[in-house]
Amino acid sequence: MSNTTVAKRYAEALFEIAQTKGTADVLEAELTTVKEVFITNAELLAFLQHPKVAAEKKKELLTSAFTGFSKDVLHTLFMLVDRHNEKIVPEVADHFITFNNKVKGIEEAAVYSARELTQEEQQALQGVFTRKLNVSALKINNIVDPSILGGIRIRIGNTVYDGSIKGKLNRLERQITAVN
Structure with missing residues (x-):
């Protein structure tokens, strides 16, 4: 086990x-x-x-x-x-x-960004994702990762929401290689 x-x-x-x-x-x-x-x-x-x-x-x-x-x-x-x-x-x-x-209706999110998020940005993310996930609160753990270049990548449970520039470049690369 x-x-x-x-x-x-x-x-x-x-x-x-x-x-x-x-x-x-x-x-x-x-x-x-x-x-x-x-x-x-x-x-x-x-x-x-x-x-x-x-x-x-x-x-x-x-x-x-x-x-x-x-x-x-x-x-x-x-x-x-x-x-x-x-x-x-x-x-x-x-x-x-x-x-x-889970019992309290709280989800935890790891938010990867190229820089530290401001309090306002974290509150905006909390507002969007509490509605999207239908939970009462979202605890954000902001992790600074300069390799993502810009934007953010959010991991909530087993789901990843990738709005980073690095993620977009990787998706574009996969599309280009799939065409060839």
């Missing part, structure tokens, strides 16, 4: 617990912090994956590192340690956030 599938199952189970208890937003905030710690602290992951360190020591570290976090998040982390799946913690967090956003 792939890591993505495993991470999605953990996230789904945790999300169902959060829905039952009404704590989904709290757990989302906690998981965002956990994800950030796992991504920025390579030593933590190395310690958690070390085969000679006892599981109890690993759990003690997690308990002290995430003091004040909900028992549900800590229990999930403990289960991942017990099953040697520590490396998928950031992916579990991502899937949990996706589940929570």
Whole structure:
């Protein structure tokens, strides 16, 4: 079974617990912090994956590192340690956030542009795509990519809307080569 599938199952189970208890937003905030710690602290992951360190020591570290976090998040982390799946913690967090956003009618968009978008441009994109996708809100993550030359490329879920100059040039090239 792939890591993505495993991470999605953990996230789904945790999300169902959060829905039952009404704590989904709290757990989302906690998981965002956990994800950030796992991504920025390579030593933590190395310690958690070390085969000679006892599981109890690993759990003690997690308990002290995430003091004040909900028992549900800590229990999930403990289960991942017990099953040697520590490396998928950031992916579990991502899937949990996706589940929570779906329930709230929120989509996330990665917007690639040649320069940083202004607040007005981001709001205009949000207005257009919230209507187009029939969602209540759109979270925009603006990624500066000078290779697209101009325009924007938007990725929402598995769908890409390419209005970049590079994309238009690539489509024109394919049309020209298809004619020959």
